[in-house]
Amino acid sequence: MRAHNFSAGPCTLPLSVLQEAQAEFVDYHGAGASLIEMSHRGPAYDAVHMEALALARSVAQAPSDFEVLFVGGGATMQFAMAPMNLLSTGQRGAVAVTGAWSKKGLSDGLHHGDLYSAFDGGPDYRSMPSDDQLHIEAGTRYLHVCSNETIGGIRFPSFPDVGVPLVIDMSSEYLSRPIPWDRTDVVFGGVQKNLGPSGMAIVYVRKSVLEAAPTTLASALRYEVYAQKDSMYNTPPVFTIWMTGKVLKWIKGQGGTAALQASSAGKAKVIYDIIDNSNGFFRSPVESRDRSHTNVVFRLPTVELEQEFLAATVDANMMGLKGHREVGGLRASMYAALPEQSVEALAGLMSQFSATR
Amino acid sequence: MRAHNFSAGPCTLPLSVLQEAQAEFVDYHGAGASLIEMSHRGPAYDAVHMEALALARSVAQAPSDFEVLFVGGGATMQFAMAPMNLLSTGQRGAVAVTGAWSKKGLSDGLHHGDLYSAFDGGPDYRSMPSDDQLHIEAGTRYLHVCSNETIGGIRFPSFPDVGVPLVIDMSSEYLSRPIPWDRTDVVFGGVQKNLGPSGMAIVYVRKSVLEAAPTTLASALRYEVYAQKDSMYNTPPVFTIWMTGKVLKWIKGQGGTAALQASSAGKAKVIYDIIDNSNGFFRSPVESRDRSHTNVVFRLPTVELEQEFLAATVDANMMGLKGHREVGGLRASMYAALPEQSVEALAGLMSQFSATR
Numbered sequence: 059m060r061a062h063n064f065s066a067g068p069c070t071l072p073l074s075v076l077q078e079a080q081a082e083f084v085d086y087h088g089a090g091a092s093l094i095e096m097s098h099r100g101p102a103y104d105a106v107h108m109e110a111l112a113l114a115r116s117v118a119q120a121p122s123d124f125e126v127l128f129v130g131g132g133a134t135m136q137f138a139m140a141p142m143n144l145l146s147t148g149q150r151g152a153v154a155v156t157g158a159w160s161k162k163g164l165s166d167g168l169h170h171g172d173l174y175s176a177f178d179g180g181p182d183y184r185s186m187p188s189d190d191q192l193h194i195e196a197g198t199r200y201l202h203v204c205s206n207e208t209i210g211g212i213r214f215p216s217f218p219d220v221g222v223p224l225v226i227d228m229s230s231e232y233l234s235r236p237i238p239w240d241r242t243d244v245v246f247g248g249v250q251k252n253l254g255p256s257g258m259a260i261v262y263v264r265k266s267v268l269e270a271a272p273t274t275l276a277s278a279l280r281y282e283v284y285a286q287k288d289s290m291y292n293t294p295p296v297f298t299i300w301m302t303g304k305v306l307k308w309i310k311g312q313g314g315t316a317a318l319q320a321s322s323a324g325k326a327k328v329i330y331d332i333i334d335n336s337n338g339f340f341r342s343p344v345e346s347r348d349r350s351h352t353n354v355v356f357r358l359p360t361v362e363l364e365q366e367f368l369a370a371t372v373d374a375n376m377m378g379l380k381g382h383r384e385v386g387g388l389r390a391s392m393y394a395a396l397p398e399q400s401v402e403a404l405a406g407l408m409s410q411f412s413a414t415r
Numbered sequence: 416m417r418a419h420n421f422s423a424g425p426c427t428l429p430l431s432v433l434q435e436a437q438a439e440f441v442d443y444h445g446a447g448a449s450l451i452e453m454s455h456r457g458p459a460y461d462a463v464h465m466e467a468l469a470l471a472r473s474v475a476q477a478p479s480d481f482e483v484l485f486v487g488g489g490a491t492m493q494f495a496m497a498p499m500n501l502l503s504t505g506q507r508g509a510v511a512v513t514g515a516w517s518k519k520g521l522s523d524g525l526h527h528g529d530l531y532s533a534f535d536g537g538p539d540y541r542s543m544p545s546d547d548q549l550h551i552e553a554g555t556r557y558l559h560v561c562s563n564e565t566i567g568g569i570r571f572p573s574f575p576d577v578g579v580p581l582v583i584d585m586s587s588e589y590l591s592r593p594i595p596w597d598r599t600d601v602v603f604g605g606v607q608k609n610l611g612p613s614g615m616a617i618v619y620v621r622k623s624v625l626e627a628a629p630t631t632l633a634s635a636l637r638y639e640v641y642a643q644k645d646s647m648y649n650t651p652p653v654f655t656i657w658m659t660g661k662v663l664k665w666i667k668g669q670g671g672t673a674a675l676q677a678s679s680a681g682k683a684k685v686i687y688d689i690i691d692n693s694n695g696f697f698r699s700p701v702e703s704r705d706r707s708h709t710n711v712v713f714r715l716p717t718v719e720l721e722q723e724f725l726a727a728t729v730d731a732n733m734m735g736l737k738g739h740r741e742v743g744g745l746r747a748s749m750y751a752a753l754p755e756q757s758v759e760a761l762a763g764l765m766s767q768f769s770a771t772r
Binding site: 060061063065066067068076080085092095096129130162169275276291292293297301377 | 423
């Protein structure tokens with residue numbers, strides 16, 4: 059029986075995708091080898107790779123002046139690569155520090171470029187800044203924002219519009235909300251939440267950025283090399299790309315980003331409604347305007363009740379609901395492939411639990 | 416029917432490993448989820464991860480003063496990370512340029528550290544340097560060598576011993592030959608040849624290197640962060656690690672590095688013997704002392720015959736024998752999991768083909 063999988067990432071993938079991959083796993087389309095055993099320069103993998111790139115473009119509705127890159131590693135590597143590729147000598151980037159991920163974006167990135175904090179929501183990170191709370195210095199090259207902070211459980215209800223291009227870390231809302239292409243230079247994110255298994259970041263980068271980028275970088279760190287070589291300059295993470303292509307096709311079949319956005323908002327509303335109608339038994343620690351649609355963080359009246367509730371979720375075949383150690387409590391991560399039945403099951407358990415305590 | 420898989424990487428994996436992973440793929444040990452859907456902080460993945468790290472240590476017979484790191488991406492990223500982590504201000508590294516891979520090691524690395532060429536075997540790269548051909552300048556921090564050049568088809572018959580620590584790129588001979596730990600500071604390689612599917616490098620690094628390493632690096636680029644966090648600072652490439660663990664266990668069952676070394680030498684000898692006994696019909700373009708054990712490059716009398724032979728290999732259910740575009744001809748890559756029957760099949764076809772032309 060499938061578990062109700064509320065993990066924060068890696069997390070649930072469409073069952074149909076897993077079953078299809080399992081069937082093809084040992085002998086790919088009768089070739090006498092698994093796809094993961096084949097040369098990445100051969101026709102079978104090439105078709106998979108190019109289709110995945112095309113799907114990553116079409117599902118995101120990326121304009122033609124953006125390149126789509128598959129970069130091995132995770133979004134954490136992009137904390138270095140973004141400033142390396144965007145900041146030439148003398149240029150500065152800003153970071154909106156709104157939680158654990160953007161904080162790392164700043165602390166990691168400043169080793170590779172001149173970055174400053176345009177906002178700091180710490181230590182509790184319970185809300186996102188409005189545009190007038192973002193202090194952008196003159197001559198700033200870009201503003202780095204984290205679309206959704208998975209640990210704190212907050213998201214930008216709308217993306218900042220402050221007159222400088224955005225660099226958006228979108229891992230936990232990747233392709234489940236529209237990207238503001240007109241004011242964005244780079245979008246990046248790990249695929250292991252909405253889009254596939256772990257092992258890769260997808261990066262969208264404006265072509266004019268590549269033209270102006272520093273050339274004094276190793277190939278593996280340089281966006282331009284990925285763009286020129288269709289992300290096959292070196293051996294790509296074959297399995298992750300193969301699976302991501304399958305998930306992207308599944309997303310397209312669901313209706314693309316618009317459908318995921320509606321589904322994500324709907325799933326979040328089910329749980330927030332339980333919280334809001336629980337007479338304070340369940341409590342969301344974040345500003346309601348900025349509540350995450352994918353990571354619902356909530357508390358119970360006592361730590362003991364939280365532990366009791368967590369045990370009840372395990373008994374009810376649910377996984378991944380323990381809150382992050384930095385904030386405690388519970389967290390329901392609900393990414394693209396999480397079925398609505400799982401959300402209903404959690405909602406039911408919450409109602410039942412609060413009614414009997 | 417399984418193909419005879421001579422791909423240069425990604426390449427053949429043990430069939431038993433593929434079948435085991437296929438069986439576990441959708442529902443991992445009855446957990447109601449695939450391992451690739453589970454949190455990397457959970458107990459199921461943690462056990463897989465720690466076992467793979469332990470196997471990577473034990474199969475390599477890495478001494479206790481080395482750390483074992485799993486780094487997402489490929490060996491190409493290590494061309495940047497090695498100088499970043501080894502060279503402090505004012506320090507220089509040397510590179511033995513013996514083919515395509517070490518050439519990239521130099522050209523990529525020099526953006527991130529002061530590197531120079533201690534040898535250049537170009538433009539044909541048909542032999543490896545002896546120790547006295549390596550020009551090591553005073554004060555050199557390390558010598559980067561590529562153990563085996565997959566494109567040229569040459570290997571160091573023994574590792575240089577020139578009084579400075581080695582940094583060894585070992586991708587295409589990874590754990591199929593012993594590592595000279597006493598004179599080595601770093602060993603790295605992509606896993607997608609001997610050890611698993613693509614998507615990760617394994618890095619062995621001497622602990623004293625970490626203590627002396629620059630701290631002004633983003634987390635994803637800093638060896639020390641991987642070492643401190645058991646390579647789980649950020650989300651690791653779960654599938655690649657899972658599969659690599661299975662392959663490492665298979666290697667251990669085969670008898671470890673010593674067994675792979677003997678098997679590799681034996682498989683190479685079968686093909687080189689056919690070449691050497693073909694009265695010049697088949698020809699190895701490289702110095703016989705330095706012949707690769709994993710990538711046997713060979714030529715036929717004409718390009719037309721090469722094309723004809725390549726077509727015959729395809730008819731005989733063999734894949735991956737086309738030579739690299741930079742050197743032409745044929746190339747038989749024979750990594751750890753390639754069965755001896757596949758080598759015998761190729762040898763038979765070569766004998767038959769040359770006898771009838």
